[in-house]
Structures are given as C-alpha cells and as structure tokens.
Amino acid sequence: MSDSEPELEARLVAEESFDPPASFTEQANVADPALYDGFDAEWPECWEQAADLLDWEASYDTVLDDSQPPFFEWFTGGSLNASTNCLDRHLDDRGEEAAIEWVGEPTDEANETYTYAELHREVNEFAAALRGLGVEEDDVVTMYMPMLPELPVAMLACARIGAPHSVVFAGFSADALATRMEAADSEYLVTCDGYYRRGDALDHFEKAADGLDAVAHDVTTVVVDRLGADDHGHDLSDDHHDYDTLVADHAGATVDPVARDAEDMLFLMYTSGTTGQPKGVKHTTGGYLSWVSWTSQAVLDVKPEDTYFCSADIGWITGHSYIVYGPLALGTTTMLYEGAPDYPARDRLWEIVERYDATQLYTAPTAIRAFMKWGTEHVDAHDLSSLRLLGTVGEPINPRAWNWYYEHVGDGECPVVDTWWQTETGGMMVTTLPGVSRMKPGAAGRPLPGVDAQVVGPNGESVEPGQAGYLTVQKPWPGMLRTLYQNDERYVEEYWAEFSDTDSDDPDDWVYFPEDGAKVDEDGYITVLGRVDDVINVSGHRLGTMEIESAIVGCEGVAEAAVVGGDHEVKGEAVYAYVITEDGQPESDAFREEIVGAVEDAIGPIARPESVQFTPELPKTRSGKIMRRLLEDVANDDDLGDTSTLRNPEIVQEL
Ligand code: PRX
Numbered sequence: 001m002s003d004s005e006p007e008l009e010a011r012l013v014a015e016e017s018f019d020p021p022a023s024f025t026e027q028a029n030v031a032d033p034a035l036y037d038g039f040d041a042e043w044p045e046c047w048e049q050a051a052d053l054l055d056w057e058a059s060y061d062t063v064l065d066d067s068q069p070p071f072f073e074w075f076t077g078g079s080l081n082a083s084t085n086c087l088d089r090h091l092d093d094r095g096e097e098a099a100i101e102w103v104g105e106p107t108d109e110a111n112e113t114y115t116y117a118e119l120h121r122e123v124n125e126f127a128a129a130l131r132g133l134g135v136e137e138d139d140v141v142t143m144y145m146p147m148l149p150e151l152p153v154a155m156l157a158c159a160r161i162g163a164p165h166s167v168v169f170a171g172f173s174a175d176a177l178a179t180r181m182e183a184a185d186s187e188y189l190v191t192c193d194g195y196y197r198r199g200d201a202l203d204h205f206e207k208a209a210d211g212l213d214a215v216a217h218d219v220t221t222v223v224v225d226r227l228g229a230d231d232h233g234h235d236l237s238d239d240h241h242d243y244d245t246l247v248a249d250h251a252g253a254t255v256d257p258v259a260r261d262a263e264d265m266l267f268l269m270y271t272s273g274t275t276g277q278p279k280g281v282k283h284t285t286g287g288y289l290s291w292v293s294w295t296s297q298a299v300l301d302v303k304p305e306d307t308y309f310c311s312a313d314i315g316w317i318t319g320h321s322y323i324v325y326g327p328l329a330l331g332t333t334t335m336l337y338e339g340a341p342d343y344p345a346r347d348r349l350w351e352i353v354e355r356y357d358a359t360q361l362y363t364a365p366t367a368i369r370a371f372m373k374w375g376t377e378h379v380d381a382h383d384l385s386s387l388r389l390l391g392t393v394g395e396p397i398n399p400r401a402w403n404w405y406y407e408h409v410g411d412g413e414c415p416v417v418d419t420w421w422q423t424e425t426g427g428m429m430v431t432t433l434p435g436v437s438r439m440k441p442g443a444a445g446r447p448l449p450g451v452d453a454q455v456v457g458p459n460g461e462s463v464e465p466g467q468a469g470y471l472t473v474q475k476p477w478p479g480m481l482r483t484l485y486q487n488d489e490r491y492v493e494e495y496w497a498e499f500s501d502t503d504s505d506d507p508d509d510w511v512y513f514p515e516d517g518a519k520v521d522e523d524g525y526i527t528v529l530g531r532v533d534d535v536i537n538v539s540g541h542r543l544g545t546m547e548i549e550s551a552i553v554g555c556e557g558v559a560e561a562a563v564v565g566g567d568h569e570v571k572g573e574a575v576y577a578y579v580i581t582e583d584g585q586p587e588s589d590a591f592r593e594e595i596v597g598a599v600e601d602a603i604g605p606i607a608r609p610e611s612v613q614f615t616p617e618l619p620k621t622r623s624g625k626i627m628r629r630l631l632e633d634v635a636n637d638d639d640l641g642d643t644s645t646l647r648n649p650e651i652v653q654e655l
Contacts, residue, residue, distance in 0.1 A: 013399065013442035013527055018406070020415045020435055024388060028435025030298045035433070039449035046450045047074070047478050050294035051286070054329065055089050056080045057259040060286070064476065066507035070496045071483065072476040073263050074287035081257035082266055082289055083127075083160035086328035087120040088257070094304060095120075098333040101307065102149045103352055105196040105339025114149060116331070119156075121252075127157040128253035129246035133188065133220050137162035137258055140186040140268060144177050144208055146170040146195040147338045150224045150243060151314050152324045154190045159266060159285075162258035163188075166268040166280075169315030170195070170204060172604040176278075177211035180270045183280055184485060187217060190243075192224035198343045201227050222246060262286025268485050269317055271423040272544035273494060274533045280485030281423050288321075288426045289329060291479025295428040295448070296326030299417055300360055301389050301435065309335040309353060310362040316541070317423040318393055322362055326427070341367060347378035357386035361409070364540035365397040369570045372404045379408050389434055391417045394540030395572045396528055402441035420444040420471075420528050422514055423542070424495065426479030429453060430471075430526050443525040451477055455520045460499045460511065463520070468529060471518035472499055472511050480512070534628065536565030536573045541606050543575070545628075548609070551602030552577060555595055557585035562618050562626045566610070566635030574610035575599075576635040578618060578655070587614040611635075617651045619643070631655075 025031050039046040044064040051060065060078030087099075095117040102112040114122070135141060141158050143165055145151045151167070158165040166184050168177050181189065191208040194201055205223060212219055224243040260266075266285045270278040296302045300322065308327050312318035314336075327334040335356060341349045349371075353361060371379065390410050397405075397418050406416050415434035421427055430453055432438075432445035439445075447453035452475040455463050463469035483491040492502065499511035517529035531537065534545040545563040552561040560580040565573035579595060581587055592612045599607050619627045622645065633640050634655045643649040 013440055013521070013525075017438050017440040019438055021413050023413065024301075024415055025435045029301050029303065030433050031435040033436050035436070035449045036446070043450055043475070047290065050290035050478060051075050051078075053293040053297065054080060054085050054286075054289055057084075060262055066476065069505070069507040069510040070476075070492060070500070070512070071488070072480065072507070073482075074284075074476075074478040075262040075290070078262040078286055079259040080262065080286060080289070081160065081162075081260055082285055082325065082329075083123060083156045084257045085289060086156055086159075086325065087116060087123060090116045090304075090331040091120060094331050097304075098307075099328060100149055100152065100334055100336055101356055102336045103338065105199075105337075105343060107344060112149060119153070122153050122247060123156045123160060124254045125247045125250040125252070126153055126243075127160040127255040128250040129222075130157055130163065130188070131161055131255065132246075132250070133222070133241065135161060135163050135188055138265070139163045139188065140184040141165050141188040141190065142177070142181050142184065142186040143167045144170060144172075144189060144191045144204075144211070145224065146192070146204070146315075147313060147336050148192060148195065148224060148226055149336060150190075150192070152328075152336070155267070155314075155320075155324060156328075160255055160257050162260050162264065164265040164267050166270065167315055167320070168270070169313060169604070171313075171315070171606055173601050174207045174210035175214065175602050176604060177208065178214035180278065180280075181211070181215050181219065182217075183270070183278070184268055185217070187219055189219050189221045190224070191221065192226045194227040196339055198340050260285045263482070265482075267320065269320065269423055271317075272535055272542050272547060274535065274544065274546060276544065276546040276550045278544075278547070279490070279494065280487070281481045282483050282485050283426055283479075284482055287478035287480070289325060291427040291477065292321040292326035293329040295479075296322060296330055298433060298448070299419060299428050299431055300326070300362065300391060302327055302330045302332050302360070304331040306359040307333045307335065307356050307386075308360045308362075309337075309356070309358040311337065311341070311349065311367060312362070312364070312393075317426075318362075321427050341370070342374070345378070346374045347381055350379055350382040350384060353384055353387065354382040359386055360389045360391065361387060362391035362393065364394040365392050365401055366395065366539040366570060366572050368392065368397065368401045368405050369572075371409075372401060373570060376408050384409060384411070387414050389417065390414045391419055393419045393421070393428075395537045396530060397442070399441040406441070415439060416441075418444045420516075420526070424481040424514065425473075425477070426481065429473065429477070430528070440521075440525055443521065443527045445526065446524045447526070451475075453526065455518045455526065456499065465520055465522045468517055468519045470499075470513065470532065471516045471526065471528065472513055474511055476507070476512075536575065538565070538568075538573055538575060538606060539571045543603070543607050547603060548575060548577070548599055548607050551599045551607075552579060552595055554602070555598045557582050557591060558595065560618060562628060562631055563609070564628050564631045564635055566632060568610065575607060576631070577609040577612045578615050578631055579612055580616065580618065581614060613655070615651065615655055617648055619649075619652050619655075620647050621645060622647050
C-alpha cells in the first residue's frame with residue numbers, strides 16, 4: 001500500500017438482483033452449486049479437474065508443491081505443449097471448423113477464416129521459420145502487433161518450439177517496446193508494417209524501427225505485411241524478414257511440439273506497477289493453460305460449437321487468456337476484430353455479433369459506457385439473439401452500465417459475468433458462475449470455487465460485511481504468476497510482503513495482495529473498489545503514475561510533476577498531471593503540448609494526460625511526500641477534507 005493510498009469509496013451495488021435465466025442454466029457447462037463445497041473439501045486436488053481439460057505428454061506427480069512459498073509450483077513432473085492443446089488435438093473433430101474468424105476494419109475487405117487445420121498448418125510453418133532464424137527453446141520472442149491473425153499464429157508457433165513470447169501492446173510507444181525488449185533480453189521481434197484504425201492506415205513499422213534503434217543488442221525482425229507494399233512506403237526487404245515469404249519458404253513443414261515442463265515459462269507479459277519499471281509477469285505452461293481452460297469453460301460457458309467474441313486486444317492479458325489460449329484450448333471459434341467499435345459506424349460491434357451469430361461477448365465497462373452514450377438505437381438495429389452470455393472485465397462496472405448491458409444487449413436473457421482478475425492471476429478469480437449464481441449488479445460475485453479470496457483490514461484480519469478493506473488471496477492457484485522475470489525479490493516484495501509472514505516456510509502464512517480495495521456483503525459477494533497503489537485504470541488499461549511522471553520530468557523545463565487518476569465518464573479514470581516548471585520556462589499551451597507529447601513518446605497515446613495543470617507547488621506532507629489523494633480530489637472537484645497535515649495547505653486552494 002502506498003503512502004498516498006486513496007480513500008476507499010463506497011461503490012454502489014444495485015438493490016435488485018437477478019437469477020440466472022433458466023434457459024441458460026439448462027445448458028450451462030457448470031450448473032451445480034455443490035461445486036463450491038466440493039472444491040473446498042478437495043483442495044488442492046480439485047484443480048485436477050482443470051488439468052484434466054488438457055492433454056499431457058507426461059502426467060504430473062504432484063498437484064501443488066508448496067514447499068517453498070511463495071514460489072508455488074503446480075502439476076509438477078508433468079509435461080505438455082500449449083500449441084498441441086490448442087491445435088493438434090482438435091484436428092480430428094474440428095479440423096474443418098473455424099478456429100479464428102478474423103474481421104479487418106475496412107468493410108470492403110474480405111474477412112478471413114482460419115480452420116483448425118489451416119491454423120495448425122500456418123503455426124507449424126511459422127514455427128519452422130522461427131527455428132530457421134535461430135530461435136531456440138527458452139529464447140524470448142517479442143511481438144509488437146495489433147489484432148492480426150498472425151499474432152496468435154506467432155504466439156502458438158513460439159509455444160510449439162518452447163520459446164516464451166512477450167507481446168507488447170501495439171498502442172505502446174517505441175520507447176516502451178525498447179524497454180521491454182531489453183528487460184527480457186529478447187533478440188527476436190515479430191511486428192507489422194501497419195494497420196487500420198478508424199479508416200486510416202497507420203504506420204506501425206516506423207514505431208517498431210525507432211524502438212529497435214533504442215535496443216542495445218542485435219534483433220532479428222519479422223514483419224507482417226498488413227497494408228501492402230504500396231501503402232507503407234518502407235523497403236522491408238533490407239534488414240528484415242517478410243512473414244509471408246518465410247511461411248511460403250516453409251510451406252508444408254511440420255514441427256514436433258516440444259514437451260514443456262508444466263512449470264516452464266509459456267510467456268512473459270509486462271505490466272505497470274508502482275515504480276517506473278514495468279513488471280515482467282511470468283506465466284507457466286501447465287498451471288496457466290489449465291486455469292484459462294477451466295475458467296473459459298466454467299465462467300464463459302465456452303463450448304466447441306460456439307462463436308465466442310472477446311473485444312479485448314491480444315496485447316493485454318485478457319486477449320492472451322480469453323481470445324487465444326482459453327478458447328482455442330477448448331476447440332471453439334474465437335473472433336478477432338482489428339478495428340474500432342465505432343468505425344465505420346457506432347453499430348460495428350453489433351453488426352459483427354449479428355453476422356457471425358456470436359454466442360458470448362466479453363468486453364470492458366469502458367466500452368459499455370461508450371455504447372450507452374451512443375444510444376440504444378445502434379444495438380436495437382441488430383438481431384443479437386445468438387448471444388447467450390455477456391461478460392465484463394478490467395474495472396468496476398457500475399449498476400447502471402450493468403443493467404444497460406443486461407437489458408439492451410442481452411435482452412434480459414443472458415447472464416452477465418463481472419470478472420475480477422489481473423495480469424498476475426492469469427485468469428478469472430472472482431465472478432459469479434453464470435449457470436449457478438444470482439447476479440448482483442455492481443458486485444463481481446463470490447470467489448470462484450477453490451479460490452480463497454478474502455477482504456481484510458490493515459492487520460490482515462477479515463473485515464465485517466459492508467466495510468471497505470483490502471482484497472487478498474489466501475491460497476495459491478494454478479494460474480498465478482510464478483515470479484517477476486529475473487526478479488524473485490521484487491516478486492515477494494510487490495505481491496506478498498504486505499500481509500504475509502515472510503520468514504515463514506508455512507504456506508498458510510503467505511497471502512497474495514493484488515493491491516485492490518474491496519468490500520464483501522453478507523452473501524460473500526465481493527465488490528472491487530479499485531487500486532490502492534499508484535496505478536490508474538484508463539479505459540481498462542493499467543498505467544503506472546510513476547511511469548507517466550518520469551516521462552514528464554524528462555521534459556526540459558519541468559522541475560517536478562505528479563500524476564493522478566481523476567474520474568472520467570467513459571474512460572473510468574483519466575490522467576491528470578500537475579507540473580511545476582523550472583524558473584524561466586513559460587507556462588504556455590505549447591509547453592503543455594510538449595509535455596503531452598513526451599508522455600505519448602514514452603508510453604503511448606493511452607497515457608495521454610486529459611489535463612496538464614501548472615502549479616507553483618505540489619501539496620506535500622510534512623515529511624515531503626506528495627499527497628496524491630488531495631490531487632485526486634482536486635481533479636474530481638471533490639470536497640478536499642482535512643488538509644491540516646500538509647506542509648503547504650494554501651496550495652490546495654490555489655489549485
Ligand atoms: O484494479 C483491478 C482492475 O484491473 C486490475 C488489473 O489490471 P490488469 O492486470 O491490466 O488486468 C486487466 C484484465 C484482467 C485489477 O487489479 N479490475 C480488473 N477486473 C475488474 C477490476 N476491477 C473491478 N472489477 C473487475 N471486474
């Protein structure tokens with residue numbers, strides 16, 4: 001918990017709750033409430049049910065090895081390959097069925113269907129190509145690509161040869177790419193020339209090339225040609241490998257999947273934390289894949305014959321777990337949409353749902369708030385009766401948005417699952433089971449069966465129902481991160497130090513702290529209140545305030561800066577920056593623009609400050625710490641409360 005911990009506000013939970021529709025329960029993958037007690041009684045062996053959803057090359061000896069907390073290991077002694085589980089094993093039954101339905105943004109362009117057989121073929125060919133380029137088992141391959149089908153192909157090709165991938169969100173800047181490649185010692189990059197966004201062809205290659213310039217070691221680069229040679233103006237043939245040529249050169253190649261130890265790394269994903277340096281979250285092959293498969297089945301109710309649509313970007317964890325690995329492990333059809341939800345019109349998503357008869361929609365509250373704002377006519381214009389389940393993730397959903405989603409998109413017939421989880425948890429942790437649980441808009445639900453999440457006070461003791469406290473997870477789970485890449489110490493410090501007895505060898509003394517505030521009601525339903533560290537959540541995207549601050553103070557003319565999250569109608573939170581200039585630096589609009597530009601360069605447009613306010617001082621405690629809570633109140637126009645502990649209370653009035 002940071003010193004500047006925001007106050008935990010009460011968040012609304014609606015009075016009205018809803019039973020799961022009978023039509024849903026009748027066909028649900030999980031419909032038995034006894035699962036909760038059963039999992040408690042059988043813990044940790046209950047998780048064999050998750051591991052049983054996979055094909056193992058060698059079966060495991062031990063479900064959980066907790067001999068060295070908090071370095072928990074799952075399904076030890078077992079080995080498997082993620083690409084075999086997502087592809088090969090479906091070929092007999094589902095070879096001719098769609099694995100991926102890709103929809104590009106331009107409406108005059110043909111969409112692409114990859115059957116399981118086709119996806120299997122291309123993954124093999126690209127895996128052979130990667131090997132040909134020198135990629136060996138355990139080499140980290142970075143991908144910096146938007147929502148193109150080549151992204152999951154590349155991820156699965158890496159998985160096939162046992163090379164962990166590290167996908168960097170395409171909206172991140174060149175600097176952000178370079179930082180992540182250096183941190184992971186990654187010598188391979190798969191990227192693309194560009195992509196379409198709201199009708200424009202965006203140059204992506206230039207950003208990638210700028211990033212590569214900033215990487216100290218040599219990098220072998222593969223470029224996917226999305227726009228066509230005429231459009232991007234780059235000569236890609238020089239230093240880089242063209243994806244299509246590589247795949248064509250390896251036409252028909254097959255690569256034996258490498259048997260990976262259950263605990264071998266499947267991928268790295270960098271995420272924001274309290275300090276400026278992103279954290280390299282390490283996920284493993286056995287535990288992670290079991291977790292995302294089990295939760296896809298139990299919570300998203302995925303069945304092979306479904307057409308499942310998650311509108312997240314694969315560059316974030318939601319896309320990894322619930323566009324690529326979970327759905328493909330279950331052999332279903334997963335949708336990939338390249339573009340914006342309002343291009344060419346505000347009904348684009350609904351048009352896609354209708355055209356493909358999508359059966360589930362998994363999206364973020366920020367998108368739902370935007371849909372609400374755009375008006376019901378866009379939804380009403382389409383037949384969405386194919387939908388059976390709706391989901392949300394990424395930030396708290398307020399009851400009004402929940403109800404809108406339930407009524408206007410689901411027509412009151414689809415359960416809504418509000419799923420709380422994180423990059424670090426690998427997959428869902430707290431949510432209702434759609435075929436079992438009563439839904440309470442605004443509350444995520446009970447922890448999943450077998451997940452021991454509890455809301456505690458500062459002393460680590462459970463709080464009374466209705467009281468705000470800290471969300472914790474008291475027992476390990478298979479999908480958990482194993483460490484931060486090459487930084488075990490920071491792993492312990494960031495996630496376990498707060499509520500654990502860190503000298504203890506007893507696993508029961510170790511408590512995971514996700515840095516979220518929460519409260520729980522009489523029925524055990526958890527309402528997540530938001531982060532209690534210096535991480536803000538802009539449109540469901542996790543950003544570290546320190547990362548943004550360090551970009552701002554990097555600007556010549558800036559003496560000091562503080563960044564906080566302020567409420568925003570659609571984005572949930574927006575970035576507010578308070579800046580002290582150096583003497584002689586004009587506080588002009590031009591300088592404001594320069595600051596905004598510096599943030600975009602360091603992180604990307606998602607971190608762009610909503611406002612940059614110049615100030616002669618920042619509110620500070622007597623010990624010299626910036627009082628972010630007060631800046632948040634200023635950003636939100638809230639009552640400022642007690643300012644008497646400040647060294648400089650007058651500055652707050654000025655702000
Ligand atoms: O604050 C919580 C919020 O998103 C954070 C995790 O962000 P990230 O690692 O980027 O993963 C996002 C997608 C899983 C959490 O610490 N969060 C996520 N889901 C919810 C949520 N807050 C409230 N309700 C949720 N359903």
